[in-house]
Amino acid sequence: MFIKEFEYHRPDNLEEACSLLAKLPEAEVLAGGTDLLTDIDTGIRKANHVVSIRRIAELTQIQDLGGKIAIGAACTARGVESSPLIQKYFPEIVEMIPLFASPQVRTMATIGGNICSAVACGDFPVILIALGAKVELISLNGTRLVQLKDYFLANKKTVRMKGEILTRILIPKKSKISASHFLKFQRRASNSLAVASVAAFLDIQEAICKEARIVLGAVAPTPIIAKDASKSLLGKKVNGQIISKAAELARQEARPINDVRGSVDFRRQLVYVLTKQAIKQVVLKCFP
Numbered sequence: 001m002f003i004k005e006f007e008y009h010r011p012d013n014l015e016e017a018c019s020l021l022a023k024l025p026e027a028e029v030l031a032g033g034t035d036l037l038t039d040i041d042t043g044i045r046k047a048n049h050v051v052s053i054r055r056i057a058e059l060t061q062i063q064d065l066g067g068k069i070a071i072g073a074a075c076t077a078r079g080v081e082s083s084p085l086i087q088k089y090f091p092e093i094v095e096m097i098p099l100f101a102s103p104q105v106r107t108m109a110t111i112g113g114n115i116c117s118a119v120a121c122g123d124f125p126v127i128l129i130a131l132g133a134k135v136e137l138i139s140l141n142g143t144r145l146v147q148l149k150d151y152f153l154a155n156k157k158t159v160r161m162k163g164e165i166l167t168r169i170l171i172p173k174k175s176k177i178s179a180s181h182f183l184k185f186q187r188r189a190s191n192s193l194a195v196a197s198v199a200a201f202l203d204i205q206e207a208i209c210k211e212a213r214i215v216l217g218a219v220a221p222t223p224i225i226a227k228d229a230s231k232s233l234l235g236k237k238v239n240g241q242i243i244s245k246a247a248e249l250a251r252q253e254a255r256p257i258n259d260v261r262g263s264v265d266f267r268r269q270l271v272y273v274l275t276k277q278a279i280k281q282v283v284l285k286c287f288p
Contacts, residue, residue: 004040010052014059014165017051018140022163024049029165031059031074031110034101035117044156059112059167062086070136071169073112077101080111089173092199096127096182101192112166115148118156118222121194125152126217127182128169129225130199136168137161145170152222178203179285183274184217187261194218195262196270198250200278202233204286209233214246214275219254219267226250229275238283247275 009024011017021027027049030036039045053059059074062083069089071080080086081097100123101109114124115135125148133148137160148169151158160166174180184197197217203210212233214226229250236242256267 006040006047007049008052009049010055012055014056014138014167015140017053017056017165018138018163020049020051021165022140024051027051029053029116031113032076032108033113034105034109035113035119053165065170068170068172071111071171073115073166073168074110075112077106077109077111077114078103081106090131090171092131092180092182093127096123099123099182099184099186099192105192111169115151115169116158116160116166118152118158120155120221120223121197121218122223123182123184123194123197123217125223126184126197126215127180127199128171129223130180130182130201130213130215131171131174132201132213133169133171135166136170137164138167139164149223149225155221175203177205177286178211179282181278181281181285183278183281185270185274193261196254196256196267196274198271198274198278200275200282202238202279202282202286204238204283207237209236209238214250214279216250216254216271219256219271221255224253224255226253226275228253233279238279243276243279246279247272250275 009020026046028047030050030052040047053074059072061072062085063070077097111124114122129149134145137144180201182199184194196219199215201213212230214229217223229246232246251268251272254268254271256264
């Protein structure tokens with residue numbers, strides 16, 4: 001692969017990285033590079049300067065902050081998968097990662113890169129939104145937290161401003177009576193891009209659903225919460241009839257397009273099937 005020429009920068013700390021991004025024209029952040037370098041080569045993204053964050057140790061840490069777990073944006077998918085903290089508190093993320101990409105890509109691709117690419121078929125954003133995650137953005141002007149559900153504006157567009165770096169993903173710890181599950185459909189094992197994906201999160205107390213989030217991926221310009229489907233579960237005992245109704249509402253809320261991977265009707269049907277399956281798996285996790 002021939003990569004177009006750019007100037008490479010390798011800062012040692014966040015302040016230096018933010019300074020470079022703020023002053024350099026057409027600068028991009030490099031973490032794993034599995035998306036960025038391909039996009040530069042194909043012209044999807046232009047970069048005269050590439051700022052690597054690989055030497056910034058704090059961005060590769062996974063920390064227990066009491067009520068939440070913080071994942072450094074430069075953590076690879078493999079690093080997240082093998083983390084004892086993630087295995088303990090968020091096994092649904094560990095279950096998702098083998099679906100994310102090939103083993104070779106998982107050793108390089110980062111969780112922050114998957115979020116910042118902001119492609120409709122991204123996997124990490126779907127499960128993380130279901131879990132109520134926030135992202136931390138740092139620049140020379142300070143730090144701000146953004147709910148991940150509000151981070152995406154359109155396909156490949158986010159609220160991240162020039163000079164900002166996504167540094168951490170903050171996930172609130174779940175109660176023992178809540179669970180989530182991620183599913184996706186892909187055309188074949190060697191092609192890991194989602195045709196459609198669904199993540200379901202439920203908090204069930206005394207057999208009644210108190211909190212619910214149904215998140216859809218690859219069926220709209222950005223990951224979306226199926227609001228009507230989520231609301232339909234609240235205050236109810238989650239049985240087969242309620243699950244089917246939620247799945248039908250999710251199908252109606254999807255906004256897919258026709259492309260080489262699937263038609264609009266096919267994707268809507270996938271949303272219906274995947275939503276039913278994901279909710280059933282969550283119920284099984286809550287009541288093993």
